[in-house]
Amino acid sequence: MRGRLFCALLFLAAGTAVAAPPSKHRKPVAPPASSAAQTKQSAPQPQLSLTVYNNDLVMVQDIRELDLPAGRSRIEFPDVSAAIRPETVSLTAKGLSVVEQNFDYDLLTPPKMMEKQVGHDVQIVRTNPATGAQTTETATVLSVNSGVVLRIGKRIEVLRDDGLPTRVVFSSIPENLRASPTLSVTVDSEGAGRRQVNLSYLASGLSWAADYVGMFDDKRGSLTLQGWITIRNSSGTGFRNAETELIAGTINTTSGDSGRHYANGTSAAGMGSQRSAKEIADFYSYRLPERVTVANQQTKQIGFLNIGNARATKRYDYQSYSFDSATEPAHATVSVAFNNADEALPEGTVRLYMRDYKGDPKFIGEQNIGHISAGSDLRLEIGEAFDVTVQPTVVSSESRLHYARYEMSYDLRNARSEPVTVRLRQSSLRNGKVTDESQKSERIDADDAVWNVQIPAHGETKLTATIEIDS
Amino acid sequence: VKRLAAAALFALTGAAEADVVSEKPDSVVVAVYHEGTVDTRQLMEGTGGWDAFGFIVETRTVDLPAGPSVVRFRDVASTIVPESIHIDGLPGQTERDFDYDLLSPGTLLAHSVGREVHLVRTDTKTGKETDQTAIVRSAADGAVLDIGGKIEALDCSGTHERLVFDDVPEGLIDKPTLSVRAIAPAAGRYTIRLSYIAMKMNWSADYVARVEGETLSLTGWITLANFSDTGFRDTPAEVIGGSPHTTGSDHEVAPQVGARTHQCWPLDVDWIERPISSPLAVVSQQEMVETVVVAASRRPEKLSSSPLTADVRDFGDYKLYTMPVRTDVAAKQTKQVAFLDQHQVKFEKVYAFTVPVYWPNGEDMEVQPVTVRYRVQNKEADGLGKPMPGGTVSVIDTDERGAPVFVGQASIDDTPVGLPVTVNTGEAFDVQVKPRLVATETTGTGRNKRSHITIEVAITNGKPAPVRFELSQELEGGEIRIPKEDFPHVLEEGVARWKLTLAPGEHTIMHYELDGPDD
Numbered sequence: 001m002r003g004r005l006f007c008a009l010l011f012l013a014a015g016t017a018v019a020a021p022p023s024k025h026r027k028p029v030a031p032p033a034s035s036a037a038q039t040k041q042s043a044p045q046p047q048l049s050l051t052v053y054n055n056d057l058v059m060v061q062d063i064r065e066l067d068l069p070a071g072r073s074r075i076e077f078p079d080v081s082a083a084i085r086p087e088t089v090s091l092t093a094k095g096l097s098v099v100e101q102n103f104d105y106d107l108l109t110p111p112k113m114m115e116k117q118v119g120h121d122v123q124i125v126r127t128n129p130a131t132g133a134q135t136t137e138t139a140t141v142l143s144v145n146s147g148v149v150l151r152i153g154k155r156i157e158v159l160r161d162d163g164l165p166t167r168v169v170f171s172s173i174p175e176n177l178r179a180s181p182t183l184s185v186t187v188d189s190e191g192a193g194r195r196q197v198n199l200s201y202l203a204s205g206l207s208w209a210a211d212y213v214g215m216f217d218d219k220r221g222s223l224t225l226q227g228w229i230t231i232r233n234s235s236g237t238g239f240r241n242a243e244t245e246l247i248a249g250t251i252n253t254t255s256g257d258s259g260r261h262y263a264n265g266t267s268a269a270g271m272g273s274q275r276s277a278k279e280i281a282d283f284y285s286y287r288l289p290e291r292v293t294v295a296n297q298q299t300k301q302i303g304f305l306n307i308g309n310a311r312a313t314k315r316y317d318y319q320s321y322s323f324d325s326a327t328e329p330a331h332a333t334v335s336v337a338f339n340n341a342d343e344a345l346p347e348g349t350v351r352l353y354m355r356d357y358k359g360d361p362k363f364i365g366e367q368n369i370g371h372i373s374a375g376s377d378l379r380l381e382i383g384e385a386f387d388v389t390v391q392p393t394v395v396s397s398e399s400r401l402h403y404a405r406y407e408m409s410y411d412l413r414n415a416r417s418e419p420v421t422v423r424l425r426q427s428s429l430r431n432g433k434v435t436d437e438s439q440k441s442e443r444i445d446a447d448d449a450v451w452n453v454q455i456p457a458h459g460e461t462k463l464t465a466t467i468e469i470d471s
Numbered sequence: 472v473k474r475l476a477a478a479a480l481f482a483l484t485g486a487a488e489a490d491v492v493s494e495k496p497d498s499v500v501v502a503v504y505h506e507g508t509v510d511t512r513q514l515m516e517g518t519g520g521w522d523a524f525g526f527i528v529e530t531r532t533v534d535l536p537a538g539p540s541v542v543r544f545r546d547v548a549s550t551i552v553p554e555s556i557h558i559d560g561l562p563g564q565t566e567r568d569f570d571y572d573l574l575s576p577g578t579l580l581a582h583s584v585g586r587e588v589h590l591v592r593t594d595t596k597t598g599k600e601t602d603q604t605a606i607v608r609s610a611a612d613g614a615v616l617d618i619g620g621k622i623e624a625l626d627c628s629g630t631h632e633r634l635v636f637d638d639v640p641e642g643l644i645d646k647p648t649l650s651v652r653a654i655a656p657a658a659g660r661y662t663i664r665l666s667y668i669a670m671k672m673n674w675s676a677d678y679v680a681r682v683e684g685e686t687l688s689l690t691g692w693i694t695l696a697n698f699s700d701t702g703f704r705d706t707p708a709e710v711i712g713g714s715p716h717t718t719g720s721d722h723e724v725a726p727q728v729g730a731r732t733h734q735c736w737p738l739d740v741d742w743i744e745r746p747i748s749s750p751l752a753v754v755s756q757q758e759m760v761e762t763v764v765v766a767a768s769r770r771p772e773k774l775s776s777s778p779l780t781a782d783v784r785d786f787g788d789y790k791l792y793t794m795p796v797r798t799d800v801a802a803k804q805t806k807q808v809a810f811l812d813q814h815q816v817k818f819e820k821v822y823a824f825t826v827p828v829y830w831p832n833g834e835d836m837e838v839q840p841v842t843v844r845y846r847v848q849n850k851e852a853d854g855l856g857k858p859m860p861g862g863t864v865s866v867i868d869t870d871e872r873g874a875p876v877f878v879g880q881a882s883i884d885d886t887p888v889g890l891p892v893t894v895n896t897g898e899a900f901d902v903q904v905k906p907r908l909v910a911t912e913t914t915g916t917g918r919n920k921r922s923h924i925t926i927e928v929a930i931t932n933g934k935p936a937p938v939r940f941e942l943s944q945e946l947e948g949g950e951i952r953i954p955k956e957d958f959p960h961v962l963e964e965g966v967a968r969w970k971l972t973l974a975p976g977e978h979t980i981m982h983y984e985l986d987g988p989d990d
Contacts, residue, residue: 108609110624114736123621127630132596147737160738165629168736170622179584179609211554218787228567230554238642295642297572299553299724303565324948325965329890331714334788349718351555353666354787360528361557361666362502364787365715383506383715385788386858387887393965394949399988401918406949409962415858415887416785458889 046199048242050206050292052231054347058206060084060239062199070192072099077183082236083205089183093197095190102184108177114148116174117141123169124152124159205235206294208246210348211301214380216312216336216364218354223312223338227305227345229286233294241291248284248346248371284346284371305343312338315379318390319425323397323406323467329389329413332422334365337379345372352382387415388422388455395464402471404432410463414455424451424463432469439463488652489540496529496546496665501672501800502709502791503695506717508861508884509675511694515805517673521719524552525672525697526711529665535655539563544649548669548701550723553649555668560661563654571647571726574639580610582640589635590616590625602635613734627735647726670723671699672800674710676862678811678883680818680845680894682869686854687818689847691811691862693781693792695800702802712860713789713885781810783858790858816854819846822902823895825943825966826926828951838905840898843878844941847892859886864894901933902940902973909982913989922989923954929980932973942969942981951987 046064053059060081068075075091086103106112124139139150139157148159160166183201209232214225229246233239294300316332336352347370353361365382372378395407414420431446441449455461505523527548535542542561553569572578590605605616614625614634625632655661673696681688693710697703781792794808822841845866849855865880879896886892909925932938943966944953953960953967960967960983973979 107611108615109612109734110615110627111613111734111736113615113622113624125628127594129596132594144736159736160629163629167623167628167630171620173608173615173617173622177609179611179615209554213555213557215557226557228554295568295570295572297570297726299569299571301553301556301567301569325946327964327966328884331885349554349720351668353557356786356791357784360500360664361559362528362711362786362791363504363526363555363668363715364789366718366721367716368718368720381716383788384713384885386713386790386885387785387788389887389890393962394946395962396952397949399950413887413889415889460889 048239049244050239050242051245051247052206052208053247054208056204056207058203058235060201060203064197064199065194066093066197067194068096068187068189068192070189072186072188074184074186075197077185077199078178078180079237080183080199080201081203081205081239082181083203084181084183085202085204086183088202089185089199090201091185091187091197091199093187093195095195096197097188099186099188101186103181104176104178104184105181106177107181108173108179111144112177113170113174114141114168115144116177117170118144121171123171124150125167125169127165129164203235205237206231206233206239208232210248210304210346212305212345212348212350214336214350214352215361216314216352216354218314221311221313222309223307223336223352224309225305225307225340225350226303227307227343227348228301229288229304229346231292231294231300231302233296233298233300236296238293238295238298240293242294244288244292246286246288246346248286286346305345307340307343310338310341312336316385316388316420316422317381317425318412318422319427320390320392320410321427323394323408323426323428325393326391329391329411331384331386332388332390333381334383334385335379335381337377339377340372340374342374344374345369345378347371350380352380388420389413390422390424404469404471405466406469407466408464410453410465411460412453412455412463413460415458417457419454419456419459422453422455424453425449426451426465426467429467430469430471432467434465435468436466437464441465489536489538491533491535491540491542493531493533493542493544494546496531498530499703500528500707500709501703502526502528502711503672503674504711504715505673505675506714508882509673510863510882511675511677514673514675514694514696517698521721522717523673524717524721525669527551527665527667527669531663531665532660533561533663534660535653535658537655537658539652539654542651542653544651544665545646547647547649547665547667548699549647550670550672550699550701551647551649552668552670552721552723555666555721556649557666558651558663559666560663561651561653562656562661565652565654567649567651569647569649569724570642570644571724572642572644573647573726574643574645577610578643579636579640580607580614580634582643583607583636584610586640587637588616589637590618591633591635593631595631605634624735626733627738647724668721669699669701670721672697676712676810676860678859678862678864679867680816680847680864681867681875682818682820683814685817686815687847689811689813689816689855690809691780691859692807693794693810694805694807696805697800697802700802702804703800705797706800708794708798708800708808710792710860711786711789712783712792712858715789780812781808783810790860792860811857811859813855813857816847819939820844821846821939821941821970822899823941823943824904824906824928825945826906826928828945828947838903840900841902841904841940843896843899845894845896849886849888849890849892851888856888858888859883859892861885864892866894866896902938903931903933904942905929920989921986923984923986925982925984927980927982929978930971930973931978932976935975937975938973940971940973942971943967944983944985947987951985954984954986956983957981 046062049061051059089101091098118141121138121140124137126135137152139152142149142151150157150159209230211228211230212225214223216223315335315337318332349366349368351366352364354364356362367380391411393409395409397406410424412422425448427448429447429449434441434449439451441451444450451463453461453463503525533542558564584607587604587606590603592601603618605618607614608617609615616623616625675694677692679690781794783790783792792810821844823844824839824841847855861884863880863882866878867875868878870876881894883892907927909927912923914921928942930940945966960969
């Protein structure tokens with residue numbers, strides 16, 4: 001499976017490499033003045049690898065070369081994902097031991113900067129409104145509580161109490177205030193020199209899914225299926241040239257919602273063939289063959305599958321779960337059945353389209369599927385048939401100790417201009433017998449009997465059956 | 472697979488990708504879907520729902536060079552579900568991106584952290600501008616600028632100052648944009664069809680049945696609702712009748728438009744002592760995300776009852792209704808279009824009562840009011856015979872003096888040709904029933920214990936006209952048998968039903984016996 005996907009994705013190679021650069025291409029400027037001499041701003045071109053899970057979780061591995069002095073030093077990583085889970089950070093390098101790890105989210109804002117200045121001096125620049133002349137004074141910030149109280153020489157004043165333009169000039173940015181939440185690690189290095197540092201952490205805001213678009217042709221009885229890997233990035237950070245592995249399966253996390261919930265189970269026949277060795281391990285992994293660039297606020301889709309003209313058939317189903325009369329007819333369910341031949345399908349969402357009389361594609365239904373291995377018979381329930389209905393009626397019934405009998409009648413109606421066959425399934429047989437029936441049933445298991453009922457165009461068929469249950 | 476191999480060859484040879492922009496579609500078709508039946512009043516109050524959406528088909532023309540190119544599709548619907556995109560006619564599609572990192576004052580500043588900008592100050596006295604180079608040190612909540620080593624906060628001093636940027640930081644775009652990598656085998660003009668699901672659209676159906684003597688006229692209206700902020704002008708609009716299954720988890724991408732916020736040190740000087748708020752309260756970046764709530768203004772735009780009605784045809788197992796004229800589906804608008812206009816439709820008006828299986832305390836019932844039931848057979852011979860999407864049917868009858876009276880409404884499911892449409896309206900007080908338990912008898916013991924009861928129903932027609940009456944008996948899953956009755960019943964809609972006609976002022980009594988397990 002992994003081999004196949006690998007091949008299928010190979011053509012993406014150059015495509016991803018030349019992807020539009022994310023916002024990291026900036027004019028190189030000097031690091032902020034606040035960086036202490038001992039602090040290393042980490043190099044901006046790391047070797048990234050991502051392991052993306054389908055429940056809003058990504059494992060980021062960031063390998064970069066750093067020139068470190070001997071002894072203690074602090075490394076800052078300002079460009080880690082904004083949605084990092086700091087408690088999952090691990091930093092390893094040869095001859096390096098971690099002393100302390102900090103995730104600072106005290107952000108550099110004007111009020112914070114002023115608060116940190118309490119007890120220190122700032123420059124006050126006033127502009128004379130009449131002349132435009134500027135005067136500069138040195139002031140000490142006394143407090144920042146509902147107003148800034150300053151001492152200028154021997155005077156105590158409140159900043160901008162007169163409403164006149166007054167600029168405040170700071171000589172530096174207070175330490176520990178940053179433009180974005182920043183990870184910093186204090187390390188103890190055995191010796192000075194360049195070494196490879198391996199940083200890994202978990203972050204949220206990145207997820208992937210498989211999405212399929214199938215074009216169903218009712219007349220020709222065929223289906224064309226395209227598969228796309230969808231990677232969604234709302235983490236606040238772009239990932240550039242990342243080696244990417246995708247993991248399917250539910251990984252338990254402690255933080256709330258873990259992934260997608262499936263409305264319907266996969267209605268695949270041949271379930272036995274789906275139990276491969278990898279399923280026992282509870283997840284599947286797919287490695288994208290080439291590095292991928294995912295910008296922030298982007299939904300990226302990479303084509304990975306193209307099944308052309310698979311034979312596909314439409315089917316009508318109705319299931320009666322108990323022996324009850326219905327006051328109103330119910331619509332039969334329409335499904336499209338096909339075999340995915342030699343292509344495995346990672347779990348995801350299948351959207352089926354069909355061309356209308358003008359040749360325009362139109363949606364006919366969608367369903368979530370679990371992982372489907374190659375060569376499975378797959379059936380997708382797409383919707384309710386407007387024109388095909390079934391109405392069951394209990395004509396008579398009796399139940400005694402260890403015995404029950406149900407005389408059923410089913411009115412099947414077809415308003416279509418062609419005959420249809422409905423696969424009518426009666427459940428709750430509980431090892432009972434069909435003792436009388438207007439047409440032959442197939443007993444698919446102990447609890448269920450199935451009748452394939454033909455209904456003429458613009459017509460109706462009445463099916464009758466008597467079920468006796470000894471228990 | 473062969474086509475893809477060719478694609479790989481182009482890619483590996485490192486041919487430069489051409490940038491192709493498709494500004495807008497040449498034409499658009501909108502089809503609106505919903506799963507199940509939607510009530511119009513709920514539709515008007517809602518915002519679309521997860522199982523209702525539009526399906527958009529855009530026809531676009533692009534000029535592609537031979538080899539790889541990136542085609543940018545601008546002006547797609549804002550509520551697009553990128554995963555649902557299907558493109559016909561664009562060769563060699565390998566990868567597509569939907570970008571929504573949008574340019575706003577907030578993102579412009581945020582993407583400029585660490586970059587050089589210009590701080591321009593204006594002297595209000597002289598009008599003279601001074602331009603200084605500054606480096607943005609932070610844009611977390613108010614800009615902090617580094618002006619030649621001196622640190623100042625933007626817009627905190629009361630002076631007139633503004634930031635001037637040299638260019639838009641890379642990656643920021645004006646609108647969410649779809650770009651598709653494609654490889655054309657030959658240069659030329661390609662006509663492509665871009666199809667996708669767009670959320671925040673819905674539709675509902677309503678019927679007005681107007682009794683006109685012995686027949687009724689039936690008018691059907693489709694209400695189209697577009698809660699999105701993308702309008703479609705002069706567009707063939709369609710709705711899909713029927714219930715396609717949806718996963719309920721499709722959704723549009725919601726761009727996070729970071730608002731530029733200004734926070735300064737306390738400027739509103741407060742001379743009155745107040746409790747000081749904790750300086751530890753850190754404003755998280757998420758809280759600053761601008762929440763734009765646009766109140767949807769809805770203009771129900773009722774067209775006059777026109778002879779133009781929607782065209783209906785089969786689409787697979789659904790029904791495709793095409794609006795009679797090209798229409799504008801404007802943003803934040805609901806619109807009503809007639810789709811059914813049938814006259815001289817035969818109908819049945821019956822008075823109905825259903826006897827329950829369980830009698831309250833085994834005692835006699837009081838005189839019971841009966842339900843007025845209007846029933847139309849959806850058959851061509853009866854003047855109808857049209858597929859009727861599920862919706863609300865309102866019945867307007869006439870009173871004794873012939874004045875129209877709204878008598879009630881009911882919800883119907885998708886009704887194909889051949890099935891009845893039944894509307895149970897309010898209660899009639901001049902037709903009455905009084906059911907009575909005449910005799911009860913039990914036989915057998917334990918699990919074989921059975922009860923036999925005789926029921927008498929007195930029916931009175933207080934109207935000066937003959938009425939048709941339907942008396943129904945619930946049968947509890949068919950376990951109850953009717954060994955004796957005045958005249959035979961029919962088994963219909965899961966109940967035993969006796970149908971009779973009562974002359975004006977007639978009072979009749981009918982009897983039947985029930986036999987069933989006693990429990």
